[in-house]
Amino acid sequence: MVAADFIEQLLNGLTLGMVYVLLAAGLSVIFGVMDVINFSHGELFALGAYFSLSIIAPFGAGTGFWIAIVVAPVVVGLIGAAIERTTVRPLYGRDPLYHILLTFGLVLVINDVIRLIWGTQQRQLAVPEYLSRPVSILGVQVSVYNYFMIVFAALLAVVTWYLLNRTKYGMIIRAGSQDREMVRNVGIDIDQYYTLVFGVGAALAAVAGIVLGGYQNVNTGMGNSVIIPAFVVVVLGGLGSFRGAVFGGLLVGVVQTLMRAYSGSVLATFGDTTLTVPNLEGLTVYLLMIAVLLVKPQGLFGTRGEESDGEGEILVGGYGGVLADSTRVRLGGIAVVALALAPIAILFMGDQYYLVVLNEILIWAIFALSLDIVMGYAGLVPLGHTMFYGVGAYTAALVMLHYSQSVFVVLLGAILICAVLAWVVGSLSIRVSGVYFAMITLAFAELLYSAVFKFDFTGGSDGLLGFEAFLGLGTVGESLSNIEFGLLGYELGQQFVFYYLALLIAVLSFLFARRMMNAPFGSVLQSIRESEERAEFIGYDVNRYKRRAFVISGGMAGLAGGLLAVSPSTVIISPDQTLNWIHSGEVIVIALFGGMGTLYGPMIGSGVFFGAEEFLSSYTDQWRLIIGTMFILFVLFVPRGIVSIPSLVAQRLETANNADGAVDMDEPEVRSDD
């Protein structure tokens, strides 16, 4: 019976694994050939399931399912090809970072379109009756659908393998994933194949969506829930490797399912000691991913050398733009004064809710600033930066619950714990570079995200609550919630006090970061961003500088997280609010959107992002669609972010003024042979 049970779980694991294979195959080949980290792959997966819902409805499950499984992937494939043509194509040659911003925008857009068309309710995808029947083979009972999924996905995988390995197109694509430049050099226009690869990848994702939709259900969060496991699969197998995607997909599917089924169960008993399976459900795959990245960064089947391509250019916020330094300092001063006076305006409007929004903006401004230190200055792109935000928040809450309520102790604790965490993660991660660094930080963040669900002291999935901050030290001071005083007949409460605290900390953090960037340490960081190799050969220990930058950045992100916990609007610190990977994506997007490498750009980005979100969501339910579109337009047309708009405008005016043979400011290309 035990064996039958085990085989049943194994079959479940293979079923899930096959879905991952289909997802990861496209994701991996897209990355391998085009260097695009495609976050929207999960939404294309969901789109496949939703299209088939609409196709099945008029025909009924019997024939509709079969029509859907052919038609829906074709439609999604065409959409994928169109996406590649219109949005991804202009970005080739730029750093993969910009694909994160772009595809993150696409996630918002596609997800919102799905909500708009199909609604937010969970739906059931009807499969033919003869597929959903349970069947018992050799005492193992699973539904026919399991076998169908395994066989169908395996067939598709074989077909894909055949196309990649036995056809001319496939050869070219595989060659492209090994060395794109070389393919160009032998006279093949590899760019033409990108649309095909992206389209086929999208179609495979759509198939996976339909197949999994029939197995579980169809909901708006389904894309979000598979994208991270899919990345794990791709990294485990090796970026760009189809064989790796197949192996990695099955491995992750089986490991996930078995760990879920057998966590905590007794493995064997030796006299007094019992050997149990450790309760590592959800953690195992990330531990595996970290181990693989550390030992063999190119993945189990990867053949690409580390950084085989010269990385694309990272566009920072421009060298101060057209505004003179003194003007910028004055503008900064005005901004701070305006922020300091904002509560008074809010007081007169009588709606304290705006203060809550401003508090959120300030917290995220610090978070985005911390990211800019590593991303905009040291050239490191962490995809798991929210681990520091989250751990900072958890640390702060735990300190308040168990140790001290003093705001100062709480925030200091959050900074210190996160700095230590950043040192550990940084020491391990900084050895690998580029996209591998991004992925390993993602794995650490996901590991922590899964871990907080496991422990009692972190409150599991409920999170922590019942903490309160005390503004002061020791017995001198006042509980934040008790603070209330009147001014000109208006009631001023804890939101006001917290606002000024957050504003003060945000301004100090900015001044700290600016000071640091103008000091010897920061200047070395900037040289590393410009040319890591050169920095090394004028005598700097590049990894040590990066690690220190990472520690400072982690500490500052921890401070932002700590402030979140201290904030009077925060009642609960939960895993999803703090450690969900989506926040890592958001903070990158905010920093890029504002203009990275400027320190103030990401802070402005936070203001505009949350301001727009607040403003738009009060007018329309489709605010994600609008913000997503905004990201896409920005990454295409204003890649240096909001802070570069003045210089873009000035440039336009300039070209308009001297229309005859005007000099383009952005292209100092006259350097060649004079």
Place this chain on the structure above:
Amino acid sequence: MTETVLETDGLTKRFGKLTAVDDVSLSVSDGEFRSVIGPNGAGKTTTFNLITGALSPSEGVVRFKGEDITNVAPHERVGRGLGRSFQITNVFGGLTVRENVRLAAQSVYSDEINPGEALFRDKNGFEEIAEQTRTVLEQIGLQDRADEHAEALAYGDQRRLELGLVLATDPDLVMLDEPTAGMSSEETQATMNLIDEVLSDRSLMLIEHDIDLVMRVSDRITVLTRGEELASGTPEEIANNEDVRDAYLGGVRE
């Protein structure tokens, strides 16, 4: 002969079955201008990378100023006085010319900067570094363009800056990897003049393709073929060496 500044002993580098550098033992004296020549695939660049630390050898030892530096990290070798220039200009394009040089100068002094200063003191407030920066800018003749971004410089000026970065780290031995690759004969001449001008008081090791150039400027020449040292000697000795003529001079120069 004066003191030995750089010495390699049985230096060997294998990539799989290929032995790129095979038992090379060099010795460069203080103040010497040494060139390493050889046809394509002779192991010049690999030797260069083994000495600068970009690669670690399969066997053998690198000694610099009498100390074994075989397992010393590249940045640490720079700190000890082993500078290198890049074949393809590699400067900090987005930073000003002055900042480029200042960064190189700062690296020499970074041991004297305490952590607090490193984080908070204005980078331009260190008098010794500023002084060194000014001197180097003058030597490479870019003091008038110090506030421009490096990427806006003309190619020749970028090469100057490249050498300025090496110079600012105050090296005892400078490794130059084909500094005139892809240049016209005038540019080549200008670059060699510059090297002569700013680096002549230091030991130099030049990896080069161009035999005529090497014959003119070197004190001693080492010829590599297929990873092995074929001969070492003064330009005259090399020019008169039968083996060299057979293996290199005769064959490759059409």
